Structure formats: structure tokens, C-alpha cells
Amino acid sequence: xxxxVGFLCILAGCAGWGHSLAGQEKERVRHLKVLSxxxxxxxxxxxxxxxxxxxxxxxxxxxNDTCYSECFGRIYKRTSEESGTDFPKVWEEELWKxxxxxxxxxxxxxxxxxxxxxxxxxxxSGQAGRVAQAEAFLEGRYRQSAEACENKSKMLHSVSILTxxxxxxxxx
Amino acid sequence: xxAEEVLFLFPEESRDRWRExxxxxxxxxxxxxxxxxxxxxxxxxxxxxxxxxxxxVDRPEEADRPSPEELEHMLGHLCRYSIYAFxxxxxxxxLTVRGGHRVGLAGxxxxxxxxxxxxxxxxxxxxxxxxxxxxxxxxALMPFLFEEGRVVSTLLISPxxxxxxxxxxxxxxxxxxxxxxxxxxxxxVVDERSEIxxxxxxxxxxxxxxxxxxxxxxxxxxxxxxxxxxxxxRVLAVDEVGSLADAQxxxxxxxxxxxxxxxxxxxxxxxxxxxxxxxxxxEQRLFERYVMMDRRQGTCRIVEIYDREGKPCTRR
Numbered sequence: 001x002x003x004x005v006g007f008l009c010i011l012a013g014c015a016g017w018g019h020s021l022a023g024q025e026k027e028r029v030r031h032l033k034v035l036s037x038x039x040x041x042x043x044x045x046x047x048x049x050x051x052x053x054x055x056x057x058x059x060x061x062x063x064n065d066t067c068y069s070e071c072f073g074r075i076y077k078r079t080s081e082e083s084g085t086d087f088p089k090v091w092e093e094e095l096w097k098x099x100x101x102x103x104x105x106x107x108x109x110x111x112x113x114x115x116x117x118x119x120x121x122x123x124x125s126g127q128a129g130r131v132a133q134a135e136a137f138l139e140g141r142y143r144q145s146a147e148a149c150e151n152k153s154k155m156l157h158s159v160s161i162l163t164x165x166x167x168x169x170x171x172x
Numbered sequence: 173x174x175a176e177e178v179l180f181l182f183p184e185e186s187r188d189r190w191r192e193x194x195x196x197x198x199x200x201x202x203x204x205x206x207x208x209x210x211x212x213x214x215x216x217x218x219x220x221x222x223x224x225x226x227x228x229v230d231r232p233e234e235a236d237r238p239s240p241e242e243l244e245h246m247l248g249h250l251c252r253y254s255i256y257a258f259x260x261x262x263x264x265x266x267l268t269v270r271g272g273h274r275v276g277l278a279g280x281x282x283x284x285x286x287x288x289x290x291x292x293x294x295x296x297x298x299x300x301x302x303x304x305x306x307x308x309x310x311x312a313l314m315p316f317l318f319e320e321g322r323v324v325s326t327l328l329i330s331p332x333x334x335x336x337x338x339x340x341x342x343x344x345x346x347x348x349x350x351x352x353x354x355x356x357x358x359x360x361v362v363d364e365r366s367e368i369x370x371x372x373x374x375x376x377x378x379x380x381x382x383x384x385x386x387x388x389x390x391x392x393x394x395x396x397x398x399x400x401x402x403x404x405x406r407v408l409a410v411d412e413v414g415s416l417a418d419a420q421x422x423x424x425x426x427x428x429x430x431x432x433x434x435x436x437x438x439x440x441x442x443x444x445x446x447x448x449x450x451x452x453x454x455e456q457r458l459f460e461r462y463v464m465m466d467r468r469q470g471t472c473r474i475v476e477i478y479d480r481e482g483k484p485c486t487r488r
Binding site for chain 1: 252253254262
């Protein structure tokens with residue numbers, strides 16, 4: 001009886017571990033998609049709306065219901081209420097803080113967090129172009145990851161169950 | 173005008189230097205920043221300088237000198253770190269910032285293939301003109317501005333710096349809100365250079381009245397017809413008429429039944445009449461009042477008010 005329960009526990013644990021790993025990858029893909037959409041919105045607002053960056057942050061907060069909304073709200077608040085705080089500094093601080101727990105890779109986080117440092121273009125086409133570069137980078141990562149994710153997810157599930165089986169046989 | 177408003181013009185890290193100057197906010201007229209040159213301010217028409225600690229000094233040798241990087245940072249701050257959003261304004265050589273203050277810019281211009289100004293780089297000269305709305309500036313003019321309770325078309329004439337825009341702003345406010353001489357009416361303003369309403373992010377920073385609609389940053393010719401079609405104003409206001417196209421647009425607006433409030437550079441009524449683009453307008457008697465203004469000892473004043481015939485007006 002105990003052996004059967006132990007066997008099931010080990011199997012369930014390993015399957016859970018595999019599911020969690022696969023989930024992280026799915027979560028990363030989801031974040032990449034969200035970020036790339038947000039950058040697309042920023043680019044649009046620069047090109048067509050000619051809004052300033054703090055205003056764009058406010059719009060992003062109002063239009064989106066993502067885990068980034070609050071972060072953009074804080075950026076708007078810190079930079080627009082006559083505080084005079086350097087926008088790139090605030091953007092970087094807030095986005096690093098916001099993205100810290102997310103399963104994104106370092107270079108993906110850096111692409112977003114350091115984007116504001118390059119907001120020095122004097123024409124909207126140049127500025128939108130710079131945002132489009134970051135967007136294309138994340139979009140590319142998203143496509144790669146989305147394709148790989150399905151296969152990887154199945155593989156992780158299979159491997160974890162097999163590992164569980166192996167462990168159970170070895171231990172029991 | 174509050175001291176904080178002046179401080180907010182500067183990035184957070186350089187505000188300490190401006191605290192002393194900001195205390196003079198009500199009398200402050202201009203702040204000039206030139207790369208490598210003494211920081212200067214104009215207070216009550218007198219020039220002063222600012223030293224490293226932000227103390228106001230008389231001698232330029234004691235003054236602090238901002239670096240080109242400081243000016244770039246300052247420009248970034250004034251543009252809310254979104255210089256691209258102000259490309260049109262930079263092309264024209266000025267920005268309007270919160271509070272309606274105007275920031276004049278000079279540096280190196282970038283020309284397009286046809287020799288037109290495309291943009292500006294190496295902006296090393298900033299001239300911040302502090303906006304002071306003078307409520308009641310047009311009080312003395314109001315009795316002359318109405319006939320049977322209706323506003324009459326009025327042209328304000330003065331040399332540059334004669335107070336035309338300040339006067340126009342207060343005229344708009346009073347005509348819009350209504351006065352003892354006539355009820356408030358809908359006023360539309362074509363604020364080509366954001367000087368009248370001082371709009372910032374679409375919000376008028378100056379009080380231009382409760383029945384006033386502002387078309388900000390729009391060329392006068394296009395703006396006047398657009399406003400007539402869309403906002404049905406009783407009074408249309410424009411600043412600094414300066415071309416034949418402007419004059420023609422005013423005529424067209426006058427023909428639509430709108431009354432006009434406008435300003436023009438000029439030393440006398442005769443000088444304005446001599447401008448080829450104004451001759452026809454004046455012959456057609458589009459304007460019913462001409463107000464001559466000038467500045468004496470730092471104060472703007474009305475010199476004379478003429479009627480549609482060009483004869484001096486008597487108080488009504």
C-alpha cells in the first residue's frame with residue numbers, strides 16, 4: 001500500500017515538475033507576445049499620435065489589462081507630475097522591477113528596460129524606427145519560442161513522467 | 173505665477189540653482205541659457221546673472237556657464253524626453269511648455285533638399301520667456317470695443333514687444349466671458365504659435381474665457397476657415413497677421429459674419445496701411461477699430477484708438 005502511494009507521489013511530483021517547466025516556457029512566450037504588442041502600441045502612438053513618452057505610458061496603462069499596466073501607471077506618475085525626474089531613468093527602474101519575477105531572458109528584459117535610453121531621436125519616424133527594432137527583436141523571439149514551446153512542452157511532460165517512473169522504480 | 177512653476181521648467185537635479193531666481197517669478201521676464209555663456213535672467217527689464225550657487229549677481233564674470241550637455245538635457249526635460257513629439261515646434265524655433273511659457277531655440281538648422289528648415293540640431297541657445305497673463309489689460313479698451321452690445325472687429329497695432337498678444341489675450345477672455353458692455357459670445361482662436369492660450373498638451377494654460385475654442389498650432393489661413401465651419405464662432409481671434417494669405421482669410425471670415433480680433437506689427441496706422449496685403453483689407457473697412465499700442469519705460473500702453481474711418485475715437 002505504502003509503496004503504491006509512494007510510487008504515485010513520485011510520479012505526480014515529477015509530472016508536476018515537468019508541467020511547471022513547460023508552464024514557465026509558456027509564460028515566457030506569453031510575456032514576449034505581450035511585450036511585443038506593447039512596443040507595437042508605443043510605436044503607433046509615436047508615429048500617429050505624436051504623444052510624448054509619459055503620455056504613452058498613461059495610454060498603455062489605460063488600454064491594457066496586463067501585468068505591465070501598473071508599471072506604466074507608475075512611470076507616468078513619476079515623470080509627469082512636474083517631478084522633473086529623468087524619464088529614461090524611471091522607465092529603466094520601473095521595468096526592471098516589474099520584469100524581475102518574469103521568466104524572460106536577460107537580453108529580452110534588457111531590450112525593453114533600456115529602450116528609453118534611445119529616446120533621443122528628433123523625428124518621430126526615427127524614434128518609431130528605434131522602437132520597431134526592439135519590437136522586431138521580441139517578435140522574433142516570440143516566434144522562435146512559440147514554435148519550440150509546443151514540442152518542448154510535450155517533451156518536458158514525457159521526460160518528467162519517465163523520470164518519475166525511473167525514480168520510483170529505483171527507490172521502491 | 174508661482175515659484176514652483178519656474179522651478180518645474182528645469183530638470184530635478186538643477187533646480188537648486190534656480191531657487192533664488194524662482195522667488196522672483198512674478199517679476200521674471202526671461203531666462204537665457206547659452207552654452208558656455210553666463211546664465212542670465214531679465215527681471216523688471218534689468219539683466220542679472222546667476223552664479224554657481226544660484227545667487228543673483230550683477231557681473232557676468234561671476235556667472236555660471238551651462239555646458240552643451242546641460243542644454244541638451246534641459247531640452248529633453250522641456251520636451252518631456254520625447255523630442256520627436258516637438259519636431260514641428262523645434263523646426264519653427266520655439267516650444268510652448270506647461271504654464272504657457274515660450275522657449276525660443278537656436279542652434280544649427282538642418283535643411284531639406286529644397287532649402288527649407290527640416291529640423292534643428294546642436295541646440296545651444298535657449299530663451300525662456302515667462303508668460304504673465306495680465307487680467308484686466310484690456311479694461312481700458314472695452315468701452316470702445318462694443319457697438320449696441322456687439323463686439324466690433326478690432327486690429328491691435330504695435331511694434332514687437334508692445335503688448336499686443338497680452339492685450340489680445342485679455343480681450344478674448346473678456347469678450348468670451350462677457351462684460352458690462354456686452355454679453356459673452358463664442359470666440360474661436362487660431363493660436364498658430366501657442367502664444368495666446370499657451371496650450372500645453374491641448375489644455376489652455378492661460379485664461380481665455382469660458383466660451384473660447386482654441387485651435388492650437390494651426391496655420392492662420394487654414395485655421396480660420398476650419399473654425400468657422402466647425403465651431404460657428406461669433407468672434408475669431410488671430411495673432412500677428414503677416415501675409416496676403418492671412419489678410420485674405422480674414423476677409424473671408426469677415427464675409428461669413430464673424431467679428432475679428434487680430435494683431436499686426438506696425439509703428440503707426442499709416443505704416444500698416446502701407447503694407448500691400450493690408451491695403452485692401454483697410455479699404456474694405458473690415459476692421460472697425462484700430463488700436464495703436466507701444467511700450468514706454470517697460471510698460472505697454474494704448475496710444476490711440478481709431479474708428480473704421482481712421483479717425484481717433486472718443487470714449488463712448
